[in-house]
Amino acid sequence: MKLVLGIILAATLSAQGVTYERIVNALHEQQNWLTYFGDYGAMRYRDLKQITTANVKDLRVEWMFQTGQTGAFQTVPLVVDGVMYISAANGQAFALDARSGRQLWMYRHTFPSSEKIAQQPNRGMAILGDRVFMVTTDAHLIALDARTGKLVWQAEMAPYKKGQYFATLAPLAVKDKIIVGISGGELGIRGFIDAYDASTGKRAWRFWTVPSKDQPGGDTWLADSWQQGGGATWMTGTFDPKLNTLFWGVGNASPDLYGAGRLGDNLYTCSLVALDPDTGKLKWHYQFTPHDTHDWDANEVPMLLDLNWKGRQRKLVVQANRNAFFYVLDRETGEFLLGKPFGRQTWAKEIDSKGRPVLMPNTEPSPEGTHLCPGLGGATNWMAPTYNPETKLFYFSVREQCDVYFSSPPVYVEGKLYWGSAFRGSTEEKEWGLLKALDPLTGETKWDFRYVRAPWAGTLSTAGGLIFTGDEDGYFLAFDARTGKDLWRMNTGNNHLVSAPITFMVAGRQYVSMPSGAVLLTFALPQSK
Amino acid sequence: MRFPLLCTLLVCAAALRAQSPADIAEGKATFRSNCAFCHGLTGTGGRGPALNTGHFLHGSTDEELKNVVRNGVPGTTMPAFELLQPDDIDKVVIFIRSLSQGSGGSAAVAGDASLGRQVYERNGCSGCHRIGSEGSVFGPDLTRVGAGRPLDYLRESIVNPSADVPDEFAGVTVVLRDGKRIRGIRINEDTFSVQLRETSQNFRMFQKSEVKEVIHETLSMMPAYTKLAAADLQNLLAYLSSLREGSTGGGVRKPEEIR
Numbered sequence A: 001m002k003l004v005l006g007i008i009l010a011a012t013l014s015a016q017g018v019t020y021e022r023i024v025n026a027l028h029e030q031q032n033w034l035t036y037f038g039d040y041g042a043m044r045y046r047d048l049k050q051i052t053t054a055n056v057k058d059l060r061v062e063w064m065f066q067t068g069q070t071g072a073f074q075t076v077p078l079v080v081d082g083v084m085y086i087s088a089a090n091g092q093a094f095a096l097d098a099r100s101g102r103q104l105w106m107y108r109h110t111f112p113s114s115e116k117i118a119q120q121p122n123r124g125m126a127i128l129g130d131r132v133f134m135v136t137t138d139a140h141l142i143a144l145d146a147r148t149g150k151l152v153w154q155a156e157m158a159p160y161k162k163g164q165y166f167a168t169l170a171p172l173a174v175k176d177k178i179i180v181g182i183s184g185g186e187l188g189i190r191g192f193i194d195a196y197d198a199s200t201g202k203r204a205w206r207f208w209t210v211p212s213k214d215q216p217g218g219d220t221w222l223a224d225s226w227q228q229g230g231g232a233t234w235m236t237g238t239f240d241p242k243l244n245t246l247f248w249g250v251g252n253a254s255p256d257l258y259g260a261g262r263l264g265d266n267l268y269t270c271s272l273v274a275l276d277p278d279t280g281k282l283k284w285h286y287q288f289t290p291h292d293t294h295d296w297d298a299n300e301v302p303m304l305l306d307l308n309w310k311g312r313q314r315k316l317v318v319q320a321n322r323n324a325f326f327y328v329l330d331r332e333t334g335e336f337l338l339g340k341p342f343g344r345q346t347w348a349k350e351i352d353s354k355g356r357p358v359l360m361p362n363t364e365p366s367p368e369g370t371h372l373c374p375g376l377g378g379a380t381n382w383m384a385p386t387y388n389p390e391t392k393l394f395y396f397s398v399r400e401q402c403d404v405y406f407s408s409p410p411v412y413v414e415g416k417l418y419w420g421s422a423f424r425g426s427t428e429e430k431e432w433g434l435l436k437a438l439d440p441l442t443g444e445t446k447w448d449f450r451y452v453r454a455p456w457a458g459t460l461s462t463a464g465g466l467i468f469t470g471d472e473d474g475y476f477l478a479f480d481a482r483t484g485k486d487l488w489r490m491n492t493g494n495n496h497l498v499s500a501p502i503t504f505m506v507a508g509r510q511y512v513s514m515p516s517g518a519v520l521l522t523f524a525l526p527q528s529k
Numbered sequence B: 001m002r003f004p005l006l007c008t009l010l011v012c013a014a015a016l017r018a019q020s021p022a023d024i025a026e027g028k029a030t031f032r033s034n035c036a037f038c039h040g041l042t043g044t045g046g047r048g049p050a051l052n053t054g055h056f057l058h059g060s061t062d063e064e065l066k067n068v069v070r071n072g073v074p075g076t077t078m079p080a081f082e083l084l085q086p087d088d089i090d091k092v093v094i095f096i097r098s099l100s101q102g103s104g105g106s107a108a109v110a111g112d113a114s115l116g117r118q119v120y121e122r123n124g125c126s127g128c129h130r131i132g133s134e135g136s137v138f139g140p141d142l143t144r145v146g147a148g149r150p151l152d153y154l155r156e157s158i159v160n161p162s163a164d165v166p167d168e169f170a171g172v173t174v175v176l177r178d179g180k181r182i183r184g185i186r187i188n189e190d191t192f193s194v195q196l197r198e199t200s201q202n203f204r205m206f207q208k209s210e211v212k213e214v215i216h217e218t219l220s221m222m223p224a225y226t227k228l229a230a231a232d233l234q235n236l237l238a239y240l241s242s243l244r245e246g247s248t249g250g251g252v253r254k255p256e257e258i259r
Helices: A002-016 A020-024 B002-017 B021-034 B062-071 B086-099 B113-122 B151-159 B230-242
Strands: A060-066 A073-076 A078-080 A083-087 A092-097 A103-108 A122-124 A126-128 A131-135 A140-145 A151-156 A172-174 A177-181 A192-197 A203-208 A238-240 A245-249 A271-275 A282-287 A303-309 A312-320 A325-330 A336-341 A348-351 A357-359 A370-372 A386-388 A393-400 A403-405 A423-425 A432-439 A444-451 A460-462 A466-470 A475-480 A486-491 A502-506 A509-516 A519-524 B171-175 B181-189 B193-197 B203-207 B213-216
Touching: A020 A172, A073 A509, A073 A519, A078 A126, A078 A502, A083 A122, A092 A131, A122 A131, A126 A172, A140 A177, A177 A245, A238 A303, A312 A393, A336 A348, A386 A460, A393 A466, A423 B021, A432 A466, A460 A502, A466 A509, B021 B086, B062 B086, B113 B230, B151 B230, B171 B193, B181 B203
Parallel strands: A073 A122
Antiparallel strands: A060 A519, A078 A083, A083 A092, A092 A103, A126 A131, A131 A140, A140 A151, A172 A177, A177 A192, A192 A203, A238 A245, A245 A271, A271 A282, A303 A312, A312 A325, A325 A336, A348 A357, A370 A403, A386 A393, A393 A432, A403 A423, A432 A444, A460 A466, A466 A475, A475 A486, A502 A509, A509 A519, B171 B181, B171 B213, B181 B193, B193 B203
């Protein structure tokens, strides 16, 4: 009788679906993971402490799920009341029993042709009500019935043409809308952020990340260069329900490495934009790298923190940027508060009091090649950071790597890469990497753990005193959040860990999940018999 | 009449395009930023094979050359240039072709290759290197080194091997807790472990937490042969340059051969 009651209870819960209110209060459901970042603010911290610094040494693989697709499997799962939702690289989505990894349903997107367009990654899903949402590499946003995996609607974000717009990010559900961004920053696109009606798939608004000539900011582009200006929006943004503001990172200007044809600051590339989620109207913007010529996208996670800033409680947005500076802004106004290097950089003397970088000489890519740090991959990138409110530290993966940047005038050809030449690794010294713990109030490093290679994995922190992350040799790792000591590791057998771990609870047991290669690995402590 | 004429002109244009100076220049620009680092600015080679001799290691038709650029060469340091567009690759190949024009194939190397072989044997080179099925797997395989390396690079590799140590032959010394030192070629390494090959050709594998120190050698594991007589060196170079056609095991045996 007890068993039957349990099933009915579970069924009732999932039938209610995930309301907007539940997402706003996602941190009241510590057992679940309701958005790409776990909640709107992207702190990626969970008050779960079954797995601790003391017992993490016993952590072991509980189950694995094989997607059957190697490479580009970069999902961050959602977990809702024991059900896990994941996407895979080839337009596939799965619902799983989060305790056993057993499949509940599978969806496979129908691509317009047999072209090899499925190879780009997919980074995850959004859930709202009884629907889950994902984008596809042919630049569609699709809504699936969370109970069956059946297609409810699909919306074309941009007409798909090979070598132009595509989409990879996890959508963000805000109120009754699904917010998405677009990829193609190396293809001469003009970027945008879109909102779609969650019930119908009808587009509610579009914010162009590159303004046209007659719009504000249009004068920051030479001639017609804005038309292929780039400004991709390939990572999920964050949202403050109280301020009713979306925060979204914007990618590089295009062509990436050749700037002479697009003189000017090139707004809103390499910027953070604050938008009204109801209308898509710009509230403020801050540009980290004006007139970028090194592919230093600002798509890194804009994390929302409420901290005591110099004696006053302030609503902040922080970002460890690809250009090697850690930034703190006031998220109500966009006011620049702090910009401090966290890794090796040879491009800026400082960020001045107004928030504008003061450049070093000779930083532009050149026909002969210009050596500059950080490299094109950035001193960090889209891998998610985490903030632990107990240690009050910001943790993230740092890439210590420089490049030689080449440049030559490119010709825009629709459907072709639009780099403006090339780059290659510096040979003067080998790359290395760090897991870094930083005080977000000062930008000072509290501790570092050094890796042999520059990592691409995101981070997670828990009340068990742990940081979970991965390195570029395939190790999934647990660190002591206070000391930086490596406490546990497992070689997952794929050299490139690129997603971010999550943690959740089902039936009183804590789990940790991380994709590697074609596999979703889920870990737990051994159960006492 | 107008249309056929136009078509003829187009055909001519297409044929000319295959070798136009503009294509060569574009190919050169792509080459400079993508290939020159290993193959040298003018394709004379370096860490990567020379591309100006008219000899190519992995097939010499245009299609084979494009395939090498597009997909790389598994088991070597030649990466796949997946980001290059098809016509960029076409132009790079046109540029590479232009490098060997007039070279008339391989330039003759002064010296006596058969005497050079004796120098090779006398100096115990096979204690570390392999030619065909003879010698050690410790150092670089020399079976086809003459096709892959220009003469200057070969000379430098003998008299000053530390001038360029390829990553896959970097030396490592592991200091054990009892002070014993194990030297070898680094096969693999991550933050927590390191795997070497000793001169005995055996694998040695360590957890870093279990040893005292891991030292990355900046010098080559190969001794510098600075005391070779000039004639010996020249003959040795002639011998190494002659190593072009041997099998490194990559060939496919046809059924009739196996039978």
